[in-house]
Amino acid sequence: MTNVKSEIANILAAQVEGLEAAEIEALIEIPSDSSLGDYAFPCFKLAKVMRKAPAMIAAGIAEAIAEDPMFEKVQQVNAYVNMFLSKSNFARMTLGEILAEGDNYGRSNIGEGKPVIVEYSSPNIAKPFHIGHIRSTVIGNSINKIYDFLGYKVIRINHLGDYGTQFGKMIVAYRKWGNAEDVKNSPIKTLLSYYVKFHEEAEKDPALEDEARATFTKLEHGEKEETELWQWFREESLKEFSRVYDMLGISFDSYAGESFYSDKMPAVLQELKDKGLLKESQGAQIVDLEEYGMTPALITKSDGSSLYITRDISAAIYRKKTYDFVKNIYVVASQQNLHFQQWFKVLELMGYDWYKDCVHIPFGLVSMEDGTMSTRHGRVVFLEDVLNKAVEKTREIIAEKGVAKDEIDETAKMVGIGAVMFNELSNNRIKDYVFSWDKVLNFDGETGPYVQYTHARASSVLRNSGVDTRRFDPAKMDLSYIGGDAAYELVKLLYRFPEVVADAGEKYEPSVVTRHVIDIAQAFNKFYHDEHINVENEDEKQAKLLLTLAAKQTIKNGLELLGIKAPEKM
Ligand code: ARG
DSSP states (O other): OOOHHHHHHHHHHTTOSSOOHHHHHHHOBOOSSGGGOSEEEEOGGGHHHHTSOHHHHHHHHHHHHTTOTTEEEEEEETTEEEEEEOHHHHHHHHHHHHHHHGGGTTOOOTTTTOEEEEEOOOOBTTSOOBGGGHHHHHHHHHHHHHHHHTTOEEEEEOOOBOOSHHHHHHHHHHHHHOOHHHHHHSHHHHHHHHHHHHHHHHHHOTHHHHHHHHHHHHHHTTOHHHHHHHHHHHHHHHHHHHHHHHHHTOOOSBOOOGGGGGGGHHHHHHHHHHTTOEEEETTEEEEOOGGGTSOOEEEEOTTSOBOHHHHHHHHHHHHHHHHOOSEEEEEOOGGGHHHHHHHHHHHHHTTOGGGGGEEEEOOOOEEETTBOOBTTTTBOOBHHHHHHHHHHHHHHHHHHTTOOHHHHHHHHHHHHHHHHHHHHHHSOTTSOEEEOHHHHTOSSSSSHHHHHHHHHHHHHHHHHTOOOGGGOOGGGSOGGGGOSHHHHHHHHHHHHHHHHHHHHHHHTOTHHHHHHHHHHHHHHHHHHHHSOSSOSSHHHHHHHHHHHHHHHHHHHHHHHHHTOOOOSOO
16 A cells, blocks of 8 residues: 655655654654645754755755655744645546556555454343344444455354353253244244243242253253253354344354354363362352452352353463464453453463453443343343344435336445444444434435445446546546645545555444544545536546545445445435
8 A cells, every 4th residue: 555654755765865754754754734735854863874954955855856756844843844745646546546457545554464353242132122232233344354355264153152050041941831833923022021931930930940050961961852952042043143143234244152062161270279270169160360459360150161262262372372372352242341351361371461452342221212231131122123223224214215117125234234333433433322213214324224325326426426536547647636625634534545444443343444434534525525526627527526426435345344335326
């Protein structure tokens, strides 16, 4: 990717004694006051080597580089060389690169093909896939795309919650009150009703809890009937989850969930014992973490059954062996902060240096405008219902806008689902937020539909221009026509896109991309309103179409990183 700063450093290096281009690059500043130029180079450090006053050095450099096509103007002010970029040269570099790279604009090789695991979604089997799950699912999906774009080899894992005492409860409830027909017809809703019923009954009859525990132990020991029921619940649930993943366009490389580690835990327990980390406490096995200001990590219960945390430790060790990751990323709600701190600490105590490469990426809560949900009492908002409603509502809106009949279904899907995903990714992930239909589907706000609409608008400008943009060669075009303020602001935003992607990756924060895509859309719309694109003058028209094409491409690449489609028409 073109880096203006390093190009400038090369130009300066030819005039400067005693400093390498890389050292010069590190010294170049971006003045906060743009009347002092786009870039500035301080000459204090050169005084010693060049044996001249810094201001004189600056004056000499300014004169020597003034004619370089990179700059519109170069000024010396005290010890500084202030450089104003040539707008058309900058546009040529930036737009030329976008055109050449196309769908790969913004891609880099920062990751050098190193393996990174992104674990996301990870719902619990036989429980509803509800609106709360959208967070890990959609944020994790975007993080995996960003890391892929940065040149890492990404392994996408869905750590299904397919194990644990809740399956004991489910099996007990099914045997007491359930029937196979209902489960087949509507697996999750039915299994959920058993779960709710179990909790209601267990309040009256606590012995049910013991029965559930005993049933889970049977499952852990691989007893036939329990295992078959569990497998069946798992399969039926996965069918439902897959429907939602398909709607969202999300997939995984591995569905190795908690149960996958059941046969790997004994070795880990032994290892913990050998390393002297296990302690007995009221019949249970724990790792004491008091010294580190945390409650103990409960490794096995008094009845010998394993726990969530044990499975996480086993999974991390397995993943290190299998994938040799440089980063192992967990996109999981902030309610589980302590859980992750605890078991990362256990890994450290086990002597695994790579515990440092395990990263918990937390996020806040989502609630609905009309109140929150609670799985136990069955008041649940299913994600699938939300997505269907989004598509329905979008269909009504775009029908009014006159979208062609044969395109309405496809467009409503792209826009409705895109809107929900975009909304999810526009909030800083750690913040709690309230899901609001008005906000999600507002075509004029800072929303998915707004950005998609801008993409479709750019597409239609290009379509209607009658110009074959595939023949564009920025090197030969007169780009002084896109030197106006609105155009230049847009070019600057497009130029920054690769940096923004890298920044989003470093912060594990897709909303950095979302914000930038909104900025580009707004800048394009300002350009579109301020200037006529399809003008008489052929050179001017082509320059403006080139900018339109580059904006469309960058918006598309940005949406792709969010997991959202970019419609040609809307
Ligand atoms: N299944 C868990 C839940 O729904 C989330 C799993 C998170 N991942 C992990 N490795 N612990 O709360």
